[in-house]
Amino acid sequence: MGELYIGGAGVARGYLNRPELTAERFIASAFVEGDRLYRTGDLARYLPDGNLEFLGRNDEQVKIRGFRIEPGEIAARLCEHERVREAVVVARDDRAGDKRLVAYVVAQTTDGSHEADGAELAAALRAHLGGLLPDYMVPAAFVRLEALPLTPNGKLDRKALPAPDDDAYARRVYEAPQGEIETALAAIWAELLGVERVGRHDNFFELGGHSLLAVRLLARLTQALAVELPLATLFAKPTLADLALSVGEVPNGSGAQPAPAILPVGRDGALPLSLCAAASLVLVTVGRRQHELQHPLGWRLRGRLERAAWQRSLDRVFARHEALRNVFVAPQGRPWVEVLPADAGLPVTEHDLSGRPDAETALWICAVTRRARRSTCRAAR
Structure with a gap:
């Protein structure tokens, strides 16, 4: 499967007064010198008889x-x-x-x-x-x-x-949950999966569950019933009744364990890296795959931007969520995490591109993005 390109005499020269869209959709042909190809945005594949099968749009x-x-x-x-x-x-x-x-x-x-x-x-x-x-x-x-x-x-x-x-x-044939554990599990499933009714024979994954929701389910299970259940147990026993039975067998060694008490940790000094943070740091410093950990997002705003109000909003989000204020430090080569104070504020860099043509603006943004990624990698190293 791949994207369908069209070449030949029937291809237009471009979009009227849309240089940025023309540059995106019309490219130099790799097959005929001086010719151009048009990116249709259609996804297709060749069948054995030479026909093309349409499979959808890449913008979908x-x-x-x-x-x-x-x-x-x-x-x-x-x-x-x-x-x-x-x-x-x-x-x-x-x-x-x-x-x-x-x-x-x-x-x-x-x-x-x-x-x-x-x-x-x-x-x-x-x-x-x-x-x-x-x-x-x-x-x-x-x-x-x-x-x-x-x-x-x-x-x-x-x-x-x-x-x-x-x-x-x-869904399976409906039978109402029985007992305190099944009832509690059914309520958690209904909230996570966005369904109104869960029966004791329903399957978590057939109702739309997946691995990420499974992790959230087990976290909610720990909060509601003070039980830690291995993820493998949910995959092995995905129906409500079977999972409830595993939860009820905690004292009998079913793999579930009573959840340990969660104690707060001071924020005065450096903190050890979590497994997820350590893996991220390895990706950036050793694998040089920092782009996989970035989440670029762009907005086009209409009207006048109140910069002061916008900055205050960013600062409040920054202060509210501690995870946004975590930074890596490496004294004596050993990486740790430090938490910036809540009033540190989120730095914002502003560039004025008014008066530039759209095509030039798009190229400038791409260049800045590449430089930002390289600087992120250097800072991590």
């Missing part, structure tokens, strides 16, 4: 839990199922604020399968994709529609796609 790529995903590829695999006529996959924010994949399918109507229960169809499609794609590409929910919503010009109306309800998840 989504990044979920660190994985870059092509929703069009998932939809294509869904359409291979005998019960699916049309499909589209999108990333939606759930009620917990996390992104998750949701598949919208129009079922085949020839054999009456469109009358099947929504949860049963979701289970069948989830099993189908599970045999073709990695786990992180399997949607959390499958919504059955009579037809895909379209705009007046015949394109998919993504804004009209409904939010998934409980039937959109691969």
Whole structure:
């Protein structure tokens, strides 16, 4: 799979009065000297018979839990199922604020399968994709529609796609949680997964759970029941009833342990690195992969910016969250963490680019970003 480029006499010279977009989309051909190629933004692949199969748009790529995903590829695999006529996959924010994949399918109507229960169809499609794609590409929910919503010009109306309800998840036959542990677990699952009802036979991962949510679940379990459960136990026993049984077996050596008391640590001196911080430092100083730990983000603001209010807002966020004020120090070559005082303030560097052409501004921003990354690496070393 790759991006589709078009060359030849039919390619335009560029976009009218859009030099920055022209530079982005029209590139020199690597095959014909003096020719240019147009980046379509379409993703495709060659079939054995020489035809091209369209797989979606690269501007529809989504990044979920660190994985870059092509929703069009998932939809294509869904359409291979005998019960699916049309499909589209999108990333939606759930009620917990996390992104998750949701598949919208129009079922085949020839054999009456469109009358099947929504949860049963979701289970069948989830099993189908599970045999073709990695786990992180399997949607959390499958919504059955009579037809895909379209705009007046015949394109998919993504804004009209409904939010998934409980039937959109691969659920088991519902049986209410029993006992104090199952009830507490069900409440935590419902909050983390953004579903209204959790039965004792429901599977955490079939309801949309994943490894990051699993870690959050175990942390909440420690807070609610004062029990530490190994992550492997959740993967081995992902149903509510089985997991509750493991929690209840703490005194019997099931792998779970009573949670130790958490004691505060003073902030007056240097602090030892956590395992995560130590790994990050190794990536930067030894692997020189500091760009993987950066999160660039850009905003285009309209109107007048109140710089003083903006700086105060940044300083308050900086003061509120201690993690933002952690810095690495290395006395005698041994790395430690120091916490800057809450009133240290967040330094902001300002550059005035007014009056510059858009294309020149874009090149300048790229150059500054590269210099910032190099300086970050030097500072870490």
